[in-house]
Amino acid sequence: MGSLAAVLRHPDDLYPLLKLKMASRQAEKQIPPEPHWAFCYSMLHKVSRSFALVIQQLGTDLRNAVCIFYLVLRALDTVEDDTSIPTDVKVPILIAFHRHVYDREWHFSCGTKEYKVLMDQFHHVSTAFLELGKGYQDAIEDITKRMGAGMAKFICKEVESIDDYDEYCYYVAGLVGLGLSKLFYASGTEDLAPDSLSNSMGLFLQKTNIIRDYLEDINEIPKCRMFWPREIWSKYVNKLEDLKYEENSDKAVQCLNDMVTNALMHVEDCLKYMSALRDHAIFRFCAIPQIMAIGTLALCYNNIEVFRGVVKMRRGLTAKVIDRTNNMTDVYLAFYDFSNILKPKINKNDPNATKTLSRVEAIQKACMDSGVLNKRLSYFSSYWPLFSLTSLPPEQASSRITTIFNLLPGPSIVRPIKCLP
Numbered sequence: 001m002g003s004l005a006a007v008l009r010h011p012d013d014l015y016p017l018l019k020l021k022m023a024s025r026q027a028e029k030q031i032p033p034e035p036h037w038a039f040c041y042s043m044l045h046k047v048s049r050s051f052a053l054v055i056q057q058l059g060t061d062l063r064n065a066v067c068i069f070y071l072v073l074r075a076l077d078t079v080e081d082d083t084s085i086p087t088d089v090k091v092p093i094l095i096a097f098h099r100h101v102y103d104r105e106w107h108f109s110c111g112t113k114e115y116k117v118l119m120d121q122f123h124h125v126s127t128a129f130l131e132l133g134k135g136y137q138d139a140i141e142d143i144t145k146r147m148g149a150g151m152a153k154f155i156c157k158e159v160e161s162i163d164d165y166d167e168y169c170y171y172v173a174g175l176v177g178l179g180l181s182k183l184f185y186a187s188g189t190e191d192l193a194p195d196s197l198s199n200s201m202g203l204f205l206q207k208t209n210i211i212r213d214y215l216e217d218i219n220e221i222p223k224c225r226m227f228w229p230r231e232i233w234s235k236y237v238n239k240l241e242d243l244k245y246e247e248n249s250d251k252a253v254q255c256l257n258d259m260v261t262n263a264l265m266h267v268e269d270c271l272k273y274m275s276a277l278r279d280h281a282i283f284r285f286c287a288i289p290q291i292m293a294i295g296t297l298a299l300c301y302n303n304i305e306v307f308r309g310v311v312k313m314r315r316g317l318t319a320k321v322i323d324r325t326n327n328m329t330d331v332y333l334a335f336y337d338f339s340n341i342l343k344p345k346i347n348k349n350d351p352n353a354t355k356t357l358s359r360v361e362a363i364q365k366a367c368m369d370s371g372v373l374n375k376r377l378s379y380f381s382s383y384w385p386l387f388s389l390t391s392l393p394p395e396q397a398s399s400r401i402t403t404i405f406n407l408l409p410g411p412s413i414v415r416p417i418k419c420l421p
Helices: 004-009 011-029 035-047 049-055 060-081 087-100 113-120 122-129 134-155 162-186 195-212 214-218 240-244 246-264 267-275 280-300 315-324 328-345 353-369 394-406
Strands: none
Touching (some): 035 122, 060 087, 060 122, 060 134, 113 122, 134 162, 195 246, 195 280, 214 240, 240 246, 246 280, 246 353, 267 353, 280 328
């Protein structure tokens, strides 16, 4: 969950990390006793701990529906992502996947680690799916059918144009946004959001992941599958894999900035979607990943490390986002602050500098026009309530942090270190 060194560098991370730790342990205690539901929620914790945490805040029926929706689409995605499956085997599975959710006996062995367990024991997911209300079942089946067909289309099709890119992201993520909106509506807690806004919610998250995961995806074995559109990357290099080579660093960063600028076009729609939500738990469920996305883009922009390793928000900052995001004021502040982090990184010599600046300023204007930014100084303002660690010698601060964490139930979330920076 983070090292002692990171906590000492950012001492106000500690309180949110403590709360996240306790909330995570509490969520694990709430796993239902029935074998199929126990499998589903345990698997959810394994494939996405942060998602498993925010989902726990939803009402029981909606929580169960969203859990199954996530696992069904994660299983579908596992089939799509497994490059060892021959195309003539993969495509029919993707197209028929919406029918498999009704079959308690169906399973297909693919993927690795926890994803292989999910696929091998998919009958638990099907059993749980069949216990959902019909409105939830219909929504999940519809989105799964459309997503499977879209994935099958792009198994045999490269992402050439920006239109292809948007279409692919619609199939694998925009439809998730549409599906969640349908589930929220079926629960009786929200109005049905416009498809265009639901789509943007998904596209913003998906494009962020595609940008961040460049190196992991390009190095995938036995063969890579990439979704950066040729229309963008061909302006900078002859082959997409050339971006990872040091001699192309300048062009790689320019291409990266082009991709980030493209993703930013969805932000204003996302803000409109979130501002219309009424239920607090649903709001947090939707808002936390969106703030994580804008934060990740702020880190990735103009950052050559995207082509060298993993670029992501530190665990303590993630804990802050989960802890502090409670209303639209928090969202506007977060988007404004993260855009302020990105804005100074825009190099006037970058080919897309004017477009990037325009989109960042449009985001900031939307946040300013909300009229709430003058009520608080910053989303990141410190509220550390217990004690200051910076005034302590490193060894004493390290000992105090470790003691606090070890008083909590479950395994420690900080790793002891021998040397402090």
